[in-house]
């Protein structure tokens with residue numbers, strides 16, 4: 053497969069000249085993708101266990117989504133929210149009937165969290181409550197409220213002052229949470245499974261305790277499901293997997309299978325606090341993204357991908373737990389649905405490079421964690437193919453280190 057107009061080298065040259073170099077990029081230009089595979093400009097094929105940083109929840113070029121976009125683009129690409137459109141109503145219905153409440157659409161995870169933070173403060177403003185508590189090692193995005201909510205000092209360096217009114221507490225520690233709540237607290241915001249922070253899985257007991265605390269103190273519980281939503285854990289949303297109902301949930305990443313989109317879902321009681329004039333997003337809920345989102349939901353359902361997610365989750369867990377018995381450099385294996393973290397006793401970045409040389413794309417996060425976010429439609433053969441490569445790479449690191 054080679055549809056490249058120019059070599060990776062020439063594209064890199066163009067970037068050097070015209071693109072702000074704020075990303076560390078692999079020296080490869082990608083040109084085409086199908087399912088779990090993606091091709092570079094030189095025609096090399098890669099098996100991708102981290103497609104689109106989790107956005108490509110159906111892999112590359114999922115047929116129903118491609119067709120839905122093609123059909124929609126002929127009618128309307130964009131219409132502002134001063135009008136009603138069929139695709140926005142249909143996608144909101146698809147999400148809320150599988151989840152809860154009502155939806156507001158925007159364009160990214162950070163934007164969804166910004167809106168959720170505003171919504172929480174609006175909802176509690178008459179009582180003078182505005183403080184938001186978030187968890188250490190969480191990740192909520194790069195805009196000012198979202199990055200302030202992200203309790204990781206490395207993301208705050210050089211950009212102070214941050215937004216006032218945020219407090220941080222240890223993840224999975226109910227007692228610590230209770231201690232930071234005061235009379236001015238309005239909400240708790242957390243990821244049910246911390247993704248960027250290293251695939252840290254909440255205890256169901258902890259989340260139930262957080263819910264109870266929120267009920268007792270009249271706090272809003274906000275789940276950032278930007279990464280855990282849309283079937284990633286084998287249920288439509290992580291809150292269902294854990295059996296703990298939030299008041300507000302934010303979505304993005306896999307929401308429209310790779311088309312930029314974010315959403316806030318809020319209960320019937322909370323939603324009206326986002327009243328006209330207080331919040332908006334020009335591109336939010338545009339027909340193109342909405343059509344892609346509806347086709348994403350339809351694909352997950354028609355192809356039984358929630359079940360496949362759970363099955364493949366078990367296959368990953370089994371494979372890496374087996375490997376852990378053999379390799380002491382594997383400190384811990386953390387798997388929740390198709391969020392997979394292999395925590396090493398050494399930096400994970402060299403393993404990423406070695407996997408790439410062998411045609412497998414994976415990610416490293418939080419220094420030592422090899423992280424995978426494979427698509428929900430990954431096959432058993434692809435799981436085995438990739439896990440074999442990772443095993444080979446980790447064996448080599450274990451013997452050479």
Ligand SMILES: *Cc1c(COP(=O)(O)O)cnc(C)c1O
Nearest residue numbers: 160161162191192193247278279
């Ligand atoms: C990626 C991510 C975000 C930020 O999303 P963007 O679309 O990059 O703004 C927020 N929260 C979580 C949990 C994420 O994984």
